[in-house]
Amino acid sequence: MQLKKKIFYTVSNACPINLLQKAPASRLLLPYHHLVSDREVPHIRHLYPYKGTKAFEADLDYLLKHFRPVSLPEVIHAVKENRPLSGNSFLLTFDDGLREVTEVIAPLLQRKGVPGVFFLNNAFLDNRSLFYKFKVSLAINALRSQPPGTAVSGELARALQALPGEDAEAALRRITWRNRELADSAGELLGLDFDAYLRNERPFMTLDEVGGLVKQGFSIGGHSIDHPYYRELSLEQQLEQTFGSVDFLVEQFGIDYRVFAFPHTDAGVSRAFFETALGGEKRLDLVFGTGNQQRDMLPGILHRFNCERPQIPIDESVKGILLLNGLKTFMGRDRIKRG
Structure with missing residues (x-):
């Protein structure tokens, strides 16, 4: 295409x-x-x-x-x-x-x-408040910065109810408005403070x-x-x-x-x-x-x-x-x- x-x-x-x-x-x-x-x-x-x-x-x-x-x-x-x-x-x-x-x-x-x-x-x-899609982008950023072999990716995939064969990043990209609370869950697992980001980055x-x-x-x-x-x-x-x-x-x-x-x-x-x-x-x-x-x-x-x-x-x-x-x-x- x-x-x-x-x-x-x-x-x-x-x-x-x-x-x-x-x-x-x-x-x-x-x-x-x-x-x-x-x-x-x-x-x-x-x-x-x-x-x-x-x-x-x-x-x-x-x-x-x-x-x-x-x-x-x-x-x-x-x-x-x-x-x-x-x-x-x-x-x-x-x-x-x-x-x-x-x-x-x-x-x-x-x-x-x-x-x-x-x-x-x-x-x-x-x-x-922070748009849930922006939270997803920040979560992907944090996920990609994780050292190889850490358990965070697997934990995140499970928390996001990843589909068979789907990794954590793909599961993050599937988050929509209806299940936007999953972006907050991902942020917690990755140690992100979305409120601080709002204050500092505006x-x-x-x-x-x-x-x-x-x-x-x-x-x-x-x-x-x-x-x-x-x-x-x-x-x-x-x-x-x-x-x-x-x-x-x-x-x-x-x-x-x-x-x-x-x-x-x-x-x-x-x-x-x-x-x-x-x-x-x-x-x-x-x-x-x-x-x-x-x-x-x-x-x-x-x-x-x-x-x-x-x-x-x-x-x-x-x-x-x-x-x-x-x-x-x-x-x-x-x-x-x-x-």
Whole structure:
């Protein structure tokens, strides 16, 4: 599969950008990131790659050369008025509310004159709790630093109820929101102090920092309360996580818009969720999914794509997503179906 992806990106990169920009997906390009950093971040290290400042700045320059930056209010108004944005626009979004937003990302965006939207989990703001996935990354770090032959790995595998033939690291990677308490058990076995890590490293932004971003003209949105996999939740829990995160931001910061981006993925989320989220009493203005620029059942659902992989240059990433969606449109497969 990796070879196929490499070939696809290579082919797409040979296509002229002005030709690909005629595809429907180019009407609004929606790249997403989590962080930008030049240092190794232990709580992220074993979860996903990310770009450094030079690479991210080069990405911004490329996007500004070929696309027009738009703000969240512009997108909301265009959707509400059922009118397209001017061709070849882009809106940058960032998930999880990490401290690198205020230290690295926001200053770069301000210098370039680029708007941005930051999707936040209210359980993590002010570093009140540590995301279970971050605990997993720290546990993998600690596990790999154990001297050879120690009994910790076997103890950990048993504590995590490892599957036959599965080692402790693989069992750690299987932890989800539903059994997130296992990450705490792993931390205890490995001698990790997650509370001290929160105090010392401060992985997340503070409420004051978020308020500063809003005053600077940036936008914010809900990203669930504590970052679960939505496919593991009931409809009631999905709505509670969604409205709980958005309502908190509206009340805390006095914003006059209501937007939400799925944590992890929106795959498998039912039609009933979207009808309630976008049409109910507490309706949202927009919902952002992870379906790679595809169309969905309602105009208020917009799909983003991952643009933070350092191994894929920005031109390949953008051209690849535009070519992919152009092909899907041609085949009549560019709309996500909801059950």
